[in-house]
Each structure stands twice: as structure tokens, then as C-alpha cells.
Amino acid sequence: MAELRVLGPVEAWAGDRRLDVGHARQQCVLAALLVDANRVVAVDQLLDRVWGDRVPHRGKGNLHSYVSRLRTALADLGDVAIVHRSGGWVLEVDPDRVDLHRFRGLLDRARSAPDPALGLAAVQRALGLWRGEAFTGLETAWTATAREALAAERWTAELERTDLALALGHHLDLLPELAERVRAHPLDERVAGQYLLALARGGRQAAALSHYEVVRARLADELGTDPGLALRDLHQRILAADPAVLAGGPAAPTPTPATGTPVAVPRQLPAPPGAFIGRADELAALTAALDDVDAGTVVISAIGGAGGIGKTWLALHWAHEHLDRFPDGQLFVDLRGFSPDGEPMPASVAVRGFLDALGVEPGRIPTAPESQAALLRGLVADKRILLVLDNAADTRQVVPLLPGGESCTVLVTSRSRLLGLMTAHGARHLNLDVLTDDESRALLARRLGAARVAAEAGAVEELIAFCKGFPLALGVIAARAHGHPHLPLATLAAELRELGLDALADSDPAASLPAVLSWSHRALTAEQQWVFGLLGIAPGPDTGLPAAAALTGLPPVEVGKVLRGLEQASLLTRDSRGRYAMHDLVRAYAADTTEELPPGERDAALRRVVDFYLHTAHAADRALDPHRETVPLDPPVPGADPWTPAGTEDALAWFDTEQPGLLAAQQAAAAAGWHQAVWQLAWALTTFHNRRGHLSEQLVVWRAGLTAAERLDSPSARIRVHRNLGRAHAALRQHEEAVEHLDRALALAERHEPTTQAHIHQVLAWTWSRRGDERRALEHATRSLGFYRALGNPAWEANALNMVGWYAAQNGEHDRAREHCRAALDLHRRHHNPEGEADTLDSLAYIDHETGRHEQAVEHYRQALVLFRRIGNTVQVADTLEHLGRPCAALGRYEEAREVWEEALELFRAQDRADDVERVRGELEGLGAAEREAEGAEGDAGEAENAVR
Known part of the structure; x- marks a missing residue:
């Protein structure tokens, strides 16, 4: 029978044969999938679980390799499969085949068993599945956190086993074990209660009362608190020799106050939001979590997102739509995790507020915060109550407010991601993104009226484009327009164009986007605030980890931690490629914060990241075309740390991903007056743009390159810029402009760099061919060949030979064409130039086709392809x-x-x-x-x- 284990070393068994599941990283992948068996684990989540802060450059590739090997290793199990799903992987398996899920299933069976003997047997079987610490030998941040959470589950099971054994009269057998347990956990009131009960039922009431005094004194000395209500109640019943306690009954005390039992049904929800729009998928996800019978002891949904993204509105809208599901009431608290005028609310204050709302008499509320939290859990354990915990600072603030039992639902909103709540308490994370354009338009129409929105459709589109779906920004604009019904929306749009983010400020902090963002900013560490500001000026719409390291000058591991902290704070988002991005309005706020940086620090950060892009792009360009003419670069500034791709595939993938950042880096360099970097970035992008057909972008970068080169005292730079700008115009069939730039390049080369004439004639040949003048094209190609032969560069000579052959074929000189192309092919193959070889095979195929050798043409074309x-x-x-x-x-x-x-x-x-x-x-x-x-x-x-x- 197949068996998969994580409650100890990570193992897979086929009958009595243990399978090899690989090294520690591979075992960690298996563990990460097993913990969430039959649920999709996102790729990013797997990377985080396996490597934490140290995801390697090819982390996703390594992950795929590990999954592939695990599939092979688990093939003998038959009923186990690792399946790729959208965005991640899922391990499909019968839960009874996984020790962790069998452990939890047995505990569920024990808790629902009508007979304590059956329950005790089930708990003992569950505990018997453990073979030491979970994930023995695996040491990552995730395994440490998950191991701690599973250890807590095991501890709870141990306590429940003791409760059941006490209920069955096994108190004498338990005394040695409980004596050891109270020594190890002297402040655990549940353990103390079990020990008191075992002593009392064993006829040792005096020892029980004496131990109570020991516990009471220790709590007072170490925590400054009294025993909780449950332990005090048990003490009184032992003192009174209550037969129900001494003879049997509940094994462990529970916080059930004898008087003052709550009679109030709390209705604390604020009014539902009036202008709620969209969020259909998110609302459905919340409802699905509520309907999921396997959700666990309590349904917890953690709604995350940036300040002003609409988390509270979503929670309240959903809650009001489902009031019928919570007949025992609804509790609401603003935990003030990100408040403009104070620290986050202590959890104890929120607990006390809930106890008051539930109608508990003040005299029955214990003084110790732990006891108050226990009382709250007991009161709502069997109730169908909704708890909305709004604006939480972190997991620690939330945990004391979580109810016991299986009937409650908790909605938590926070700008932090609350990973601890997801890991240890099974919370479902729901991240809010911006509204769509249609939803934004509908929101404005609901607030301002459809007629006003339709009457100024152009201005509305501009407002929507500025806000980019950010609900608070849309709300601020709608409120202003609503308050000034005669003000044209075009005036508001003009104000946004002029003032930018400042146009969304307001004297009411709750209605001011800069103020709301400032609250999140204030909660960051000094290092996080610094990195957040620099990301606001980073070139491009998103940033990868290496570029962020260059921008900040921090090591990748350190900046990765900071970025994850900003993601936790919902100020950044990270996509499936591991790239970080900000909403444009958040980015504008971040950029504003850099005004407070010391002089020169902002420019130094930009220089580092521009040099990172420049030097990495040149290395990638060399990987694409190692035979291309080289351009000497100044050394990168300290901290830029450029990356070198491993080959063509890596280089193309990097360019595909980073092209927007490279274009933005060139613009940043131009704005800063770094003219050399401007034209050199254009140079580094040329091969990539040609291969991918980015013709318009090619023209843009070389036009910027020309502006920069004209400000440099460098004929060499101007020659290269005019030559490449001419080619960019020719590619777009702008023939007059192309020839003008190429003639200027040729004139400069004749005076300053005669050897570069070969390159210019080559481009002129291509340009005249595109104009339909094949005879002039052949003349320029022939002249370029003469120059290249004089230079003694065989790779460049091979390109020229192929060009002469091609244009000879266009002029009907097929024998000459074939002779030149065959010579070119031989040179390209000798000097390992696959692009030149492909070009030449294409030429030979054309010559074959034109001369009726169609079979040979097909073969040559296929080789070129x-x-x-x-x-x-x-x-x-x-x-x-x-x-x-x-x-x-x-x-x-x-x-x-x-x-x-x-x-x-x-x-x-x-x-x-x-x-x-x-x-x-x-x-x-x-x-x-x-x-x-x-x-x-x-x-x-x-x-x-x-x-x-």
C-alpha cells in the first residue's frame, strides 16, 4: 500500500519498500505538496517553501526538475500523481495515504465520537503516526514555521488524549506522565487542570489543592496575573469535594461561567458600502470558503491589499449579503493596524470589547488577557457568529481573537499578507487588485449619474486612466465631482494632469490617498522606506531582483527580504515571474519620498541601475551575436553588478523580459545627461530588436542615441549612430531618411574611421535593395566585401560574401551568386556563426529555386529554419x-x-x-x-x- 510521510523524515513507501525521494531540496518540494495535498500550490509559493530568501537564478527550472524526478520516484505508487495546474502543482492522492492528513482525520473522528473509548483509540492511533519532528532534516524558513504549527497540533492532540483518558477513569495511569508534563509546562493552565483532576480523582485532593497554589503563585510572579476562570472554577469544585468532579464528568475545565451567560446577539457590522462595484470573483471565493465543509475548525479568510484598495468594503458587502448565515450575531472591530493617530489596538482590548458585546457581566470577566481570550473562545465555540477583524497589523494581533469550535467564520483585512495566519491557522488568502476600466466607469456613474458620465466621456476616460482602477482614488474624484455638480469633469482631469498625486489629497485623512499611503509608509522599517522610495524611481513598469539589487546597492539576498516585506505590506505586487511592480499612484508617492534623501543618493541609485542594464544588455548582445563589432564601455559603477547570460536562450529571455526596463533606462540616462550610456544602450538593443522585429522601438532608441551622440565629442559614436539610425529607417521603408543618415555616416567614416566604411556599405546595400535598386545594392555589397577582406576578419568577410551572392542572384548572376554563397557557408561553419550560416543557407535556397533545383531549395530552407x-x-x-x-x-x-x-x-x-x-x-x-x-x-x-x- 502506498504511504507518504511528513510527520518525521519525509518518506514515500510502496508496501514495505521505501522509495528514494531525492536530496533535501527535492524532499522539501514533496513536503510542500503533501501538506496541501489535493490543492494547487502556486509556483511562487513552492519556490518560497523550498528556498525562502535564496531562490537561485534558475529556481523555476530547478523546481521543474525536482517535480519531474519526484514523478519518476512515485510512479510505483499508482494512486499518486503530481499534476500541473494553472499557476502551480497539485499532488493528487487519497488523504488516507498521507500520515499528516490521516492524523487530522483521526482527530476529527475522535472529536465526533459518541463514546470516549472510541475517541481515545482514534487519538492514540493519530499520535502513533508521529516518528519525531515533522520534516526531520529539512531546514528552511517554511519548514521551521510549518514544523512549529504541526507541533502545536500534536500538542493539542496529546492534551485531548489526556482529556479522554481522564473521562474513562485512567487517572492513576496518567499521573506520572502529567507530573512530568507540569514540570515541562508550568504555566499551561490546561495541563495544570488535568493534573489537578488526576490527583483529586486518585484521592489526593490535598496534593491537588497544593499544586493549584503553586500554579497561582507562579502565574502571579512571572506574568502578573491570576489563574483563568476555568482553573479557578475547578479549584473551587475540588475544594468543595464536588462529586461530579471527583467521580467523573468533563476531563478538563472549560470556560463556562455559571452566571452572566451571554444573552445578547451582537450586531456590530457597520452599514454596507453604498457604491460597491464589481469584485464578483472575490465575493464568490469568500462564499466558496464558507461552503467548504473541509475548511477546518473555523473558516478564516484573510483579505489583503494596499491601503485604499477596498478591503473593508468587500468584507462588509459580503457580510451584509450573508447575514442569514450568522443568526447568532456579527462582531466587528477596527484593529487600527495602520492608523494615522496611534498604535495598533492591543488584542486584549478587542477581546474585551467582544465580551462586552456578547453580554458578559463585567464581574464575570477574568483579569488575565489569556483567560479573557479563553472565555471568548468558549462563548462562541458553538455559535454561528461572523467576526470581522478589520485593518489588522499582523498575525499576533489576530490570533487571540480567533474563536474555538467549528461554526464561526472570520474575515480579516490587512495591508500585511499575514503568512503566519495562513500557515498555522489555515487562513485562505484573498488579494485584492484594482478595478477594471468598466468597473471604474460604473463606479463613477453610480456616484455621479450615468448622464453626467456620458456627457463628458473623454474626461471620464482620462480620469479612469489616471486612477488605474484604484478605488480610493476613484472615490476621492467622485466625491469632489459630486460636491461640485456644476464643475466640468474636464476641469478635474486637468487638475490631475497638473498636480498629479497631490490632487488626491484631502484634509480628511481617510479620504486622502497620500495620507492613506503615508500610514502604510510609516509602518515600514527605515530600510524598507528607503528601498520603497528608490523603487518609485526605478526604470520600467516592473523590476526584477538583480535590477533591484543594483538600484539599492544591497546584496540580492538582503534586498529580496526587503522586497518581500514591502509585498507583505501590500505596497508591491510580485507576479508569477518573480518581478515586482507598484500601482502607478503608489509609485508616484514612493518617488515623492526620495526628495528627503541626501543629495546625490537618488542619482547614484539611478546610475547603478542604468549601468546594470547597460552592461548586462551588452553581455546579452554578445551572447546573441559574438561576431558583432564591439563597443568599449566604461567599467560599471560599484554596486551595479551586471549579469552575464549563459547563452542565446538566456539572453533572448532576458531581453524579452527586460525590454521595457531597458527603454526606460535609456530615457532616465537621457534625462540625467549620461549621453554615452544613451547611445550605447541603443547599440546593445539592436540585435535583439532585429531578431524580434521591434522596428518602431529600434527607431526610437536610435533617435535618442543621435541626440546624445551630437552632444559628445566622439566621431566614432556619431558614425555608429547614423549608420544604425539609417538602417532603422530603411527597415520601416523610410528610404530618403535612411540614405541621408547613411551618407552622413559614410562621410564621417571617410574622415575619421576608414575601416568602418565596410559596415556602412553593407547597410547601404540592404537599403538600396529595399528601394528596388538591386544593381546599386550589388555595388555597395561588392565594395563592403573588399573592405572586409582588407580588415582580415573572416566572420565579417563571410557576411559580405553572402550579401554579394544574394544581390548577384537578384541581378540574375546565378553562377556568381552560388560561388560566393558557398564560400560564405564554409567560412560561417568554420567560425561557428549560426546566424550567418542560416542567412547563407537561405540565399542558397533562393538560388536553387530560381534555377529550378526545387528539392535542393527545400532542403536548404529547412536547414536555415x-x-x-x-x-x-x-x-x-x-x-x-x-x-x-x-x-x-x-x-x-x-x-x-x-x-x-x-x-x-x-x-x-x-x-x-x-x-x-x-x-x-x-x-x-x-x-x-x-x-x-x-x-x-x-x-x-x-x-x-x-x-x-
């Missing part, structure tokens, strides 16, 4: 697919031609290449006609053959 796909050149993949279709069609292989043309069409559409789309559509239509003609010819031939027969 393999290489273009391997290096990630999606532009050339699309072009080569289109070219491949032509010899396929010429050979009558119509299905093959249709397949490659349809793939080319899809790529051209994705690359916004409208002219290419229309051309391939025409080729597909022509292919259809050719197919019909071929079918007709086959039919005619068949009829003729039949006639002959």
Missing part, C-alpha cells in the same frame, strides 16, 4: 517560411506549401507586418487555384486513360 528557430530570430523564421512555400508549391507539394505559408501568415500578423500579410494571403489564394487546376488535370488524365481502355 532550424538555425533561425534555435537563435530566436522570429523575423527571419517568418521570411524563410514564406520562401520555403514557393519551391514546395513548384514541386506540387501543396499541403506542405499551405502549412508553411499559414505559419508565416500567423507570424507576420504577430509582427504587425501588414504588407507581408497581404502578400502571403495572395500566395495562399494562388495556391488554391493551383490545387484546383492540378485536380482538374488529374481528372482529365483519368478520363483519357479510361477512354483508351
Whole structure:
């Protein structure tokens, strides 16, 4: 029988054979999936559980490898599967096959057993599953926290076993164990109560009373408190020789006051929000948690998100919609975790408020906070009560307010993520995001009226774009517009454009977005405040960990901790790629806080991150094209710590992810006057932009590069900028501008850098070809070949040979073309240049097709395709697919031609290449006609053959 274990070493067993589940990290993956068996564990959550603050660069890749090996290791179990689901992994298994879930199931059975003997047997079987500490040998932040939580579950089970054994009259057998337990836990009142009960039932009432005095004195000395109500009540009953206690009855005292039993049904919920909009998925998730019969002892939903995102509104709206589910009342408290005028409310104050709301007489409320919390748990244990704990600071503030029993529901809202509440108490986390544009528009229409919103549709769209779905910002704007019904909404939009975030300030702190954000900011540590401010000026819409390390100058491990703290505070979000982002309004507030930084610190941070992007981009560019002309860079400033990709795949993935940040870094460098970095960033992006077809972006970065280069005393920089700007114009078929820049580059090169003329002639050849002048293209290609041969660079010579061959073919000189391309192919292969090899194979295929060698053309095109796909050149993949279709069609292989043309069409559409789309559509239509003609010819031939027969 399959068995999976975490209550001790992490193990998997097939019958009596233990399976090899790998090293500690792999065991940690298995443990992380087993704890949440049959539930999806998100990839980010798995990474955090396995590595904590030290997720490696290829963490997700390692995680996939571990999961793959675990699948292999567990294959023999048959009824166990690790399945990928959207956003994560789930281990599908019968819960009875996992010791942890069997442990919990047995405890549930014990608690519901009508006979104490059956209950005791079930608890003993549950405790017998433990083989030491949970996750023995695994040491991560998550295993430490989860181990502590599971140890608490085990301790509770031990106490429940003792209760049941006492109820069955086993007090004499228990005395040695309880004597040891009270020595180990001298302040635990439940343990003390069990020991007192065992002593009293064993005829040792005096010893019981004496031990009570010992406990009372210790509590007074160490905690400054008296024993709780339950222990005091048991003491009085032993003192009075109550037969019910000495002869049997409940094994452990519970806080059930003899008088003053609450009679009030609390109705503490504030009024529901009037302008509530949207949140259908979140409302459904809360209801689903309530309906989940396997939710545990109590349903706890923790609603998280930034200040002003609408957490309290969601909780109150949902609560009022489900009042019928809580007939015994609703309790509400604002815990003031993020308050403008004071510290968070102590949990003891909230407990006392709940006791008052439940109608407990003041004289019956114990003085000790622990006893008050125990009384609260006892009072609501069997009630169907909703507790809304709003604006919690952290898990410690919430735990004393959690009820006992299985019938209550708790909603907690907090700007912190409350991981401890999720880990130790099974809370369901629900993170609130911004409203959609449609929801934002509906909110404004509800507050201002549909007619006013429709009358100024343009201004409304501008307001929505500024707020980006942030509910408090929308609420502030709606309140102002509502208070000034004759004020045009366009005036409000203009105010936002002029004042920015300050336009959302208000004298009422609760209605001021800067004030609300300031409360969250004030709760941060000094280091978190500093990093938060710098992230507000970070280039790009989001930031990865290496860039954040460069921005701050902190080691990645340290800055990772700070970022997670800001995420916990709901000031940052982290996506599935591990990248951090801020809402634009939060980002604006963060940027404002940097005004308080010492002079120069803000610029130093920007310089570090710009150098990180610049040097990493150059390393990635070299990985894409190691034969490309090099540009010397100044050393990176200290703390920039650029990254070097392992190869082409890594480099392309980095560029794909970081392109928005790179463009923003270039803008930041331009604003700061770092002209050298501006044009060098454009240089580093060129190969990537060409391969991915980012033609408009290419033009933008080189225009910025030209502005920067004109402010430098560097002919070399201006030559490179004009050359690449000319190519960018040519790629967009802006021929006049292209030739103008290339001629300027050539004139500069003739005066300052004669050797660079080869590169310029090469671009001129391509540009004239795009203008339809193949003869001038061939002339420039031939001149570039002469220069390259003189330079003695075989990789560049190979490119020029292929270019001469291509343009010779365009001019009908097929023998010359084939000779040059074959020489180019040999050089590219000798010097390991896969891109040049692919380009040349494409040229040879074209020559083959033009000379009727269609089979050879198909073979050459297919070889080129393999290489273009391997290096990630999606532009050339699309072009080569289109070219491949032509010899396929010429050979009558119509299905093959249709397949490659349809793939080319899809790529051209994705690359916004409208002219290419229309051309391939025409080729597909022509292919259809050719197919019909071929079918007709086959039919005619068949009829003729039949006639002959």
C-alpha cells in the first residue's frame, strides 16, 4: 500500500519498500505538496517553501526538475500523481495515504465520537503516526514555521488524549506522565487542570489543592496575573469535594461561567458600502470558503491589499449579503493596524470589547488577557457568529481573537499578507487588485449619474486612466465631482494632469490617498522606506531582483527580504515571474519620498541601475551575436553588478523580459545627461530588436542615441549612430531618411574611421535593395566585401560574401551568386556563426529555386529554419517560411506549401507586418487555384486513360 510521510523524515513507501525521494531540496518540494495535498500550490509559493530568501537564478527550472524526478520516484505508487495546474502543482492522492492528513482525520473522528473509548483509540492511533519532528532534516524558513504549527497540533492532540483518558477513569495511569508534563509546562493552565483532576480523582485532593497554589503563585510572579476562570472554577469544585468532579464528568475545565451567560446577539457590522462595484470573483471565493465543509475548525479568510484598495468594503458587502448565515450575531472591530493617530489596538482590548458585546457581566470577566481570550473562545465555540477583524497589523494581533469550535467564520483585512495566519491557522488568502476600466466607469456613474458620465466621456476616460482602477482614488474624484455638480469633469482631469498625486489629497485623512499611503509608509522599517522610495524611481513598469539589487546597492539576498516585506505590506505586487511592480499612484508617492534623501543618493541609485542594464544588455548582445563589432564601455559603477547570460536562450529571455526596463533606462540616462550610456544602450538593443522585429522601438532608441551622440565629442559614436539610425529607417521603408543618415555616416567614416566604411556599405546595400535598386545594392555589397577582406576578419568577410551572392542572384548572376554563397557557408561553419550560416543557407535556397533545383531549395530552407528557430530570430523564421512555400508549391507539394505559408501568415500578423500579410494571403489564394487546376488535370488524365481502355 502506498504511504507518504511528513510527520518525521519525509518518506514515500510502496508496501514495505521505501522509495528514494531525492536530496533535501527535492524532499522539501514533496513536503510542500503533501501538506496541501489535493490543492494547487502556486509556483511562487513552492519556490518560497523550498528556498525562502535564496531562490537561485534558475529556481523555476530547478523546481521543474525536482517535480519531474519526484514523478519518476512515485510512479510505483499508482494512486499518486503530481499534476500541473494553472499557476502551480497539485499532488493528487487519497488523504488516507498521507500520515499528516490521516492524523487530522483521526482527530476529527475522535472529536465526533459518541463514546470516549472510541475517541481515545482514534487519538492514540493519530499520535502513533508521529516518528519525531515533522520534516526531520529539512531546514528552511517554511519548514521551521510549518514544523512549529504541526507541533502545536500534536500538542493539542496529546492534551485531548489526556482529556479522554481522564473521562474513562485512567487517572492513576496518567499521573506520572502529567507530573512530568507540569514540570515541562508550568504555566499551561490546561495541563495544570488535568493534573489537578488526576490527583483529586486518585484521592489526593490535598496534593491537588497544593499544586493549584503553586500554579497561582507562579502565574502571579512571572506574568502578573491570576489563574483563568476555568482553573479557578475547578479549584473551587475540588475544594468543595464536588462529586461530579471527583467521580467523573468533563476531563478538563472549560470556560463556562455559571452566571452572566451571554444573552445578547451582537450586531456590530457597520452599514454596507453604498457604491460597491464589481469584485464578483472575490465575493464568490469568500462564499466558496464558507461552503467548504473541509475548511477546518473555523473558516478564516484573510483579505489583503494596499491601503485604499477596498478591503473593508468587500468584507462588509459580503457580510451584509450573508447575514442569514450568522443568526447568532456579527462582531466587528477596527484593529487600527495602520492608523494615522496611534498604535495598533492591543488584542486584549478587542477581546474585551467582544465580551462586552456578547453580554458578559463585567464581574464575570477574568483579569488575565489569556483567560479573557479563553472565555471568548468558549462563548462562541458553538455559535454561528461572523467576526470581522478589520485593518489588522499582523498575525499576533489576530490570533487571540480567533474563536474555538467549528461554526464561526472570520474575515480579516490587512495591508500585511499575514503568512503566519495562513500557515498555522489555515487562513485562505484573498488579494485584492484594482478595478477594471468598466468597473471604474460604473463606479463613477453610480456616484455621479450615468448622464453626467456620458456627457463628458473623454474626461471620464482620462480620469479612469489616471486612477488605474484604484478605488480610493476613484472615490476621492467622485466625491469632489459630486460636491461640485456644476464643475466640468474636464476641469478635474486637468487638475490631475497638473498636480498629479497631490490632487488626491484631502484634509480628511481617510479620504486622502497620500495620507492613506503615508500610514502604510510609516509602518515600514527605515530600510524598507528607503528601498520603497528608490523603487518609485526605478526604470520600467516592473523590476526584477538583480535590477533591484543594483538600484539599492544591497546584496540580492538582503534586498529580496526587503522586497518581500514591502509585498507583505501590500505596497508591491510580485507576479508569477518573480518581478515586482507598484500601482502607478503608489509609485508616484514612493518617488515623492526620495526628495528627503541626501543629495546625490537618488542619482547614484539611478546610475547603478542604468549601468546594470547597460552592461548586462551588452553581455546579452554578445551572447546573441559574438561576431558583432564591439563597443568599449566604461567599467560599471560599484554596486551595479551586471549579469552575464549563459547563452542565446538566456539572453533572448532576458531581453524579452527586460525590454521595457531597458527603454526606460535609456530615457532616465537621457534625462540625467549620461549621453554615452544613451547611445550605447541603443547599440546593445539592436540585435535583439532585429531578431524580434521591434522596428518602431529600434527607431526610437536610435533617435535618442543621435541626440546624445551630437552632444559628445566622439566621431566614432556619431558614425555608429547614423549608420544604425539609417538602417532603422530603411527597415520601416523610410528610404530618403535612411540614405541621408547613411551618407552622413559614410562621410564621417571617410574622415575619421576608414575601416568602418565596410559596415556602412553593407547597410547601404540592404537599403538600396529595399528601394528596388538591386544593381546599386550589388555595388555597395561588392565594395563592403573588399573592405572586409582588407580588415582580415573572416566572420565579417563571410557576411559580405553572402550579401554579394544574394544581390548577384537578384541581378540574375546565378553562377556568381552560388560561388560566393558557398564560400560564405564554409567560412560561417568554420567560425561557428549560426546566424550567418542560416542567412547563407537561405540565399542558397533562393538560388536553387530560381534555377529550378526545387528539392535542393527545400532542403536548404529547412536547414536555415532550424538555425533561425534555435537563435530566436522570429523575423527571419517568418521570411524563410514564406520562401520555403514557393519551391514546395513548384514541386506540387501543396499541403506542405499551405502549412508553411499559414505559419508565416500567423507570424507576420504577430509582427504587425501588414504588407507581408497581404502578400502571403495572395500566395495562399494562388495556391488554391493551383490545387484546383492540378485536380482538374488529374481528372482529365483519368478520363483519357479510361477512354483508351
